[in-house]
Amino acid sequence: MRVAQLRRFGALIIAAMVLAIPAWSGAAAEDGWPRTFVNVDGSTTEIPKKPERILSTSVAITGPLLAIDAPVIASASAGNGTFFAQWAEVATQHGVENVWPAGTVDLEAVYAVRPDLIVVAASGAGSATDQIDAFRQVAPTILVSDGNETWQELATQLGKASGLEEQASAAIADFDAYVADAREKITVPEGTANIISFHGPGRPNQIARAGGAHASLLTALGFTMEDPDPAWHTQANNRGDFVWAPYENLVDLTSQTTFLLQVDDSKAAAFLDDPVLANVPSVRTGQVYGLGVNSFRIDPFSGREIVDGIVAKFGK
Template sequence: MEADPQMEGMTVTRRHAVMAFGLLILAGGLVGCGKSAGGSASQSERSIRFINADGTITDIPARPRRILSTSASVTGTLLAIDAPLIASASAANGQYFPQWAGVAKERGIKNIWPAGDVGIEAAIAVKPDLIVVSTGGADSALAQRAELQAIAPTIVVDYGSQSWQYLAIQLGKAAGLENEAAARIAAFERYVVDARGKIAVPAGKVNIISYNGSGTTNPIATANGAHGRLLAGLGFTVEDPDPAWHAASEARGDFVWAPYEMLPRLTAATTFLLRANDERVATFLSDPVLANLPSVRARQVQSLGTNSFRIDYYSATQIVDGIVKTFGK
């Protein structure tokens, strides 16, 4: 596909957000319905017909005031657009993700259940007027969708194959917070542009790995996934893993879940490790199977931060700050 000349001056992150919005308009994925034929309805009266990630439709009769997120991976984006979130599922360990846990505490968000332990009675008790469910992941409540729909309008989103900006646009439409979503995306874009001017990007390509060692899969971020696009926006060129390495049952756009034995085939000069501390980086550098990786030979292996696996506004900001600290001019 040829590049759109009107987007040549934008960074990759901005282009993705703009393209995402355009796709929603073209697809008719989100349609606002005013009650008055003579003009637009007020925010409190406005109804929305939301097309879910699986193609089904959810009618939202009025602007939500009490949102329940059943997916911790979606909660960060809801917080970022100042959605009226009242409760959220947590990670499997019963804790909120560290990158936004402080924000959730300040706003009094109820920790309703850990991932994988959906409680319908708990959902009823918080009296939501909109429930958000993810299509997949360990924190998905899709299996309880029918029961949740009996409580309140329930929308289904896919956080695994798109950026947090695209997700913010979708959630902003569903919650009547389009302006807030657009403002957050624009502010982050400015932040990325400013950071790009502060760093010296190393020569060659980079790869992004969730390093788990032998005996299991080691997800490698794709160039078109959220991590790849974020680093591209900062000026890096991301090495794309071979899709044939994917060992998971479902194809994904953000990661190739590669067997450990595939890692030595990577060729980038720099490696970024997801959710890795200094000890994890040292383990990667000393792994004898990976000794001939160009990034290992050059000792150019860096952590993207301990909260970097799931990209939302908060973790993305932490990643940008870490990049500036490591590669600052």
């Protein structure tokens, strides 16, 4: 066969191959699917299409998913078998099924809800990393961190996995605007502030670090946050959000204002009336407040509750 004929023959083959490419392949590339998600452990997960049925295996992740309008069809709950109170009503409105409490996994429920994306937390009471291989037999499964990250950082990652980047950005912008508006409405007390999960003697008392989600929220409201000494930490792994401190170290805190996690103002008396803490500056000034009953985990729902509580306390 002559060279010219070979060239014409090759051109016909290439043309036939182009015509044989399915019409959907160009559309899939155009709208970004499939896409590869980089998990927190460095592995990757291919997500073939935009998810329509998401299973959250950690109750801590479900709040940010709901905030970006992700199609959550099922979620694990807290250890007591209930959803977090700050978004439980929203979950009910969306028909989110409660599949199991933290600390357990029901693989039959995984198959029953027919997810097309499963989200797993890398740590915490709701982590189900030991079942991740089983999950991946059912649907694409991603692994995210919900420890030191803010809900905004988590929402950004979840937006990438679900194709809801715009919704994630909008949710973050709306929340930031809400906080900025609240800052203009309050008069911040003089001096520094700290945040404590108070349990008394015999147990660690978590103190929020300046770079963590809780302290960052109060910083955005205009407070100057005290950073606890990392050397007080009693756990094996250091964290960027909290120091697990012995009860005795609470007397070394210097802030004039203290906020207590998971309680309202009615429960502040336990801290104010503790005789060992009588000389703590915030006790001497009487400036000890509950941060809110849903304040332990900050998501966009509990975050707004905290902001509203701050405005109610310190409004101009």
